[in-house]
Amino acid sequence: MEGKKVTLRDLALKAGLSVNTISRALKDKEDIALSTRKTIKDLAKEMGYVGNALAGSLRSGLTKTIAVIVSDVANPHFGIMVKDIEKSARKHNYTIFVINTEDEHEMEERAIYTAIGKNVDGIIICPSQRSAETIRILKKNGVPFVLIGRRFEEEPDFDYVICDDEKGGYLATKHLLDNGHKRVLFLNGPDRISSARERLDGYRRAHREAGLPVSGELIIEVGASAGDTRQIVKGLIERKADFTGLFAFNDVIAWEAAYVLQKYGFRVPEDYAVVGFDNIQSRLFIPFQLSSVSNSKGKMSKRAVDIVLHKINHPDSRERFREVIDTTLILRESTK
Amino acid sequence: MEGKKVTLRDLALKAGLSVNTISRALKDKEDIALSTRKTIKDLAKEMGYVGNALAGSLRSGLTKTIAVIVSDVANPHFGIMVKDIEKSARKHNYTIFVINTEDEHEMEERAIYTAIGKNVDGIIICPSQRSAETIRILKKNGVPFVLIGRRFEEEPDFDYVICDDEKGGYLATKHLLDNGHKRVLFLNGPDRISSARERLDGYRRAHREAGLPVSGELIIEVGASAGDTRQIVKGLIERKADFTGLFAFNDVIAWEAAYVLQKYGFRVPEDYAVVGFDNIQSRLFIPFQLSSVSNSKGKMSKRAVDIVLHKINHPDSRERFREVIDTTLILRESTK
DNA sequence: TTGTAAGCGTTATCAC
DNA sequence: GTGATAACGCTTACAA
Numbered sequence: 093m094e095g096k097k098v099t100l101r102d103l104a105l106k107a108g109l110s111v112n113t114i115s116r117a118l119k120d121k122e123d124i125a126l127s128t129r130k131t132i133k134d135l136a137k138e139m140g141y142v143g144n145a146l147a148g149s150l151r152s153g154l155t156k157t158i159a160v161i162v163s164d165v166a167n168p169h170f171g172i173m174v175k176d177i178e179k180s181a182r183k184h185n186y187t188i189f190v191i192n193t194e195d196e197h198e199m200e201e202r203a204i205y206t207a208i209g210k211n212v213d214g215i216i217i218c219p220s221q222r223s224a225e226t227i228r229i230l231k232k233n234g235v236p237f238v239l240i241g242r243r244f245e246e247e248p249d250f251d252y253v254i255c256d257d258e259k260g261g262y263l264a265t266k267h268l269l270d271n272g273h274k275r276v277l278f279l280n281g282p283d284r285i286s287s288a289r290e291r292l293d294g295y296r297r298a299h300r301e302a303g304l305p306v307s308g309e310l311i312i313e314v315g316a317s318a319g320d321t322r323q324i325v326k327g328l329i330e331r332k333a334d335f336t337g338l339f340a341f342n343d344v345i346a347w348e349a350a351y352v353l354q355k356y357g358f359r360v361p362e363d364y365a366v367v368g369f370d371n372i373q374s375r376l377f378i379p380f381q382l383s384s385v386s387n388s389k390g391k392m393s394k395r396a397v398d399i400v401l402h403k404i405n406h407p408d409s410r411e412r413f414r415e416v417i418d419t420t421l422i423l424r425e426s427t428k
Numbered sequence: 429m430e431g432k433k434v435t436l437r438d439l440a441l442k443a444g445l446s447v448n449t450i451s452r453a454l455k456d457k458e459d460i461a462l463s464t465r466k467t468i469k470d471l472a473k474e475m476g477y478v479g480n481a482l483a484g485s486l487r488s489g490l491t492k493t494i495a496v497i498v499s500d501v502a503n504p505h506f507g508i509m510v511k512d513i514e515k516s517a518r519k520h521n522y523t524i525f526v527i528n529t530e531d532e533h534e535m536e537e538r539a540i541y542t543a544i545g546k547n548v549d550g551i552i553i554c555p556s557q558r559s560a561e562t563i564r565i566l567k568k569n570g571v572p573f574v575l576i577g578r579r580f581e582e583e584p585d586f587d588y589v590i591c592d593d594e595k596g597g598y599l600a601t602k603h604l605l606d607n608g609h610k611r612v613l614f615l616n617g618p619d620r621i622s623s624a625r626e627r628l629d630g631y632r633r634a635h636r637e638a639g640l641p642v643s644g645e646l647i648i649e650v651g652a653s654a655g656d657t658r659q660i661v662k663g664l665i666e667r668k669a670d671f672t673g674l675f676a677f678n679d680v681i682a683w684e685a686a687y688v689l690q691k692y693g694f695r696v697p698e699d700y701a702v703v704g705f706d707n708i709q710s711r712l713f714i715p716f717q718l719s720s721v722s723n724s725k726g727k728m729s730k731r732a733v734d735i736v737l738h739k740i741n742h743p744d745s746r747e748r749f750r751e752v753i754d755t756t757l758i759l760r761e762s763t764k
Numbered sequence: 765t766t767g768t769a770a771g772c773g774t775t776a777t778c779a780c
Numbered sequence: 781g782t783g784a785t786a787a788c789g790c791t792t793a794c795a796a
Binding site for chain 2: 140144145146147149168170171172174176187188190192206209234319321322348351352354360375377378380381
Binding site: 435436437447448451452455479480481482483484485486487488 | 774
């Protein structure tokens, strides 16, 4: 019962037909007698034939595979996106490779080479580096790809799907300022990624419109790795930093900050009002009512798949995709 | 600049050498002159050669790919495991396919066929069905695999890595009973999966030891899909179900239950004490101090990769892996 | 309606 | 040291 994989050749020998006939029969080609098709299909099932997509891919040049390159699937934001992407892709008979880069340059490069080497038909990538250099490798190799969540200003040629980060940053900050928080701490992501820079633009615009100054010491970059935020917030509390509003680059950071605030006996929103980004609460019901900027992960994921498939299926199309999906602020108790 | 993929043949033509020599030079084989190796490697870099793993795989029979089949990467529990698995696998130069089954039979079967068809070298799967039938397909096709998180009592031949679910269920329940909660609601996972059955065994043992009866109406199965739990807990609250302790099959369910309790104005732990399972808090700092059973996801993931690689590299080994990783109860404020 | 031959890009084997 | 040849399992084109 246990065994080697059954090949077309095995079926051919057993059936006394040529490999070719078997292949065509299994694909239900018209030019094979109906009766033969039936016999062969039954035999295939009986022998547990599964087929070697590899060999077919080598010939056809298509692997029906998409690589998804993100910094970290353990972050629910990416976990949710990867799930949605996989789901969309599966509908079109595509399988996905998932590669984490941990936001590191070298890993991103390796991920890209791995994907190309495995002959994926397309790539959906959330780039983590400032330079577009790594991504250019894809262009050079003629691999269809689309950026998700981040973009490169200097490369208008790269297709992308992002959310309106500037608006999100603006809405979150404005809400805090409107609620009387004159000093809003911004725990931002690394400056090298576009979404962090654009959210900061929004943060600045809100201050400008409110006629309030932006103090540099309230804008702090936190690393992507879990735990980093805790140290920083601890430090801020201990040196009694002056702020009452807190806007975080993403929900994970916001949670972590609120976690530390709670540990120190502060209450949210009474002592500190907190706003996150990603609105993970829409998919995971956490018993902490975090106000957050919603960026329609589902929509972004679906568009990314559509775009990359479009590029796979229309390699000569010169169409460009630069999609910015709307963001909205979802208010909950963390900023009551 | 944009272009077709460069092949060994292209390099060979350019260099005036045979395809074979190029191949061996790139792999740093001793039998190629050092100078030639250098020239060729430089040329490869210059021309942007990436190599077609597909073709190599067809020949070697190895794809350096592992499929990871889980119900849902958007659940942080799986997101974290997939991340850990990817990381371990990457260290050994393996890439992972991720396929979600949404806990559905048909999708699980499809996932398995897809994985086999893509010639993965091995599979790590968290099976979602009662019957081991689908998994047997793997045996039949001779694909090395290991179960993670769940097992089949009737198939002692399947290797697995699980956590001590019975003990986890026992510890959580005992803790609640010890704290005076005579009626402990158990929001369990579907009975068709082994971990749910074993956690229930633990729940029962704790009651037995405490000399308390187990009431059937306190054991409720909740679906895997987010949102399901909310309806159920709402219903329980509205018909004033009699319980003060709550043990959930996983943290996601526990959060969701606590979420609803909070919405109804109840406090945790003053009104209801809540214990989860998975201890996601160890990786994600949520500002809700949920007591939870820790199951060492990192250890499980790592072992699963080690085992599947071992099976890939020693196809004839008859060694059997049945690993049960210890569980511990981590106390936090949700059960103070 | 079915079979034959070539080829996809590599790697393994053996000869030069 | 390097090159020629076959092979991996399948598909496409064409012949029978």
